[in-house]
Amino acid sequence: LLEKEESLFHREREMSTEALQLPGADTPAMPAPPAPPPAESEAMDALLDNWLDHTEGKSKWGGRGKGGRGVARRYQCMSVACRDVLVETLSLAYAGKELLSNATLRLVQGRRYALLGKNGAGKSTLLQRAASGMLPGFPPHLRVAVVAQEDRREIPQNDSILGWLVSSTSASTRERLEGEQEELESALDLLPADDPSAAVLSERLGDIDTHLESLTDGAARQAAEKMLLGLGFSAAKMAAIPPPALSGGWRMRVTIASALMSSPDVLFLDEPTNHLDLHGVLWLEALLAGGGGGGIVVVVSHDEEFLKGVATDVIVMQ
Structure with a gap:
């Protein structure tokens, strides 16, 4: 096989x-x-x-x-x-x-x-x-x-595997992106407008904005379901509250x-x-x-x- x-x-x-x-x-x-x-x-x-x-x-x-x-x-x-x-x-x-x-x-x-x-x-x-x-x-x-x-x-016993995965990863991803966004904006403030690095940082800021806008509950839930199904979880197992042992x-x-x-x-x-x-x-x-x-x-x-x-x-x- x-x-x-x-x-x-x-x-x-x-x-x-x-x-x-x-x-x-x-x-x-x-x-x-x-x-x-x-x-x-x-x-x-x-x-x-x-x-x-x-x-x-x-x-x-x-x-x-x-x-x-x-x-x-x-x-x-x-x-x-x-x-x-x-x-x-x-x-x-x-x-x-x-x-x-x-x-x-x-x-x-x-x-x-x-x-x-x-x-x-x-x-x-x-x-x-x-x-x-x-x-x-x-x-x-x-x-x-x-x-x-x-x-x-x-x-947690008051959440499902799917619900926990969506909430925890969405929050951590948003926190990471917002932290990077703040770093990039601070770095841009210190650069001359004609500095070649400024264009690179601006491009990355645009990518972050796009990613933040895409972090909706529906998209995160769909991605989590696909991930768990691929790893062998059944729909019932990932959605059960309390979660199975x-x-x-x-x-x-x-x-x-x-x-x-x-x-x-x-x-x-x-x-x-x-x-x-x-x-x-x-x-x-x-x-x-x-x-x-x-x-x-x-x-x-x-x-x-x-x-x-x-x-x-x-x-x-x-």
Whole structure:
């Protein structure tokens, strides 16, 4: 059955590969790297503190004494007009273990990435840090949605699955768009009228206005119904009040639907097929391959055929 579906969804596609490598990682049998020296750990902590101050508006990232223009060049995707991700000199550690050192992470709008690596390489840690704003240099203006392995949404007893999905995602999407709208308007006020960036920001403002006007209850409900049906929910199950008791697998499907409905700039999926049946896997594959996952999609999965059907690029952590 899988072989028949492969031809239906055109699984065979060209896949480009980029490597995200640690210096000195020459062989697969290389032992786990030692914990960073105290001085290096302190430098990483100071970098993170500086980044958090920047995102809270307390300091300027890459200002005087922090690398100046050199840092500004490295973090060139901080403009709200930029929808790509470029983080250079990326370092990552977990529980005293160095996972990445002086690496580069580049994610391009419209691409879908398979993030590969051995267990313990730091794939989930990388996604979680980026999604939570704890990865220095990751553009803070980008809307990130993440579906983690342990993420299980609970539906209020006084609402249906469909009603909760419509109300929660519509509210979060409107809040995100209005926040971006305010940022863009403030940025435009600071630009000369003949600045080339002004036209880009104005175009994005027009897109936001159009999107806000389309956020009607009817359109949101129709999109949510289509999403839930694709994930295997029956019409009765999604509309029942109180909602039926859901297993961990069905709650994971609700989490996936919520992430997809939020129209993120960057979508992180950590083992999304673990609790899906064949129908759900093929539906999600077709949706993501058709651009339904947002601007940038990064997927961690042990399902090789799913990755072949979804990914346009590969990132290898080693």
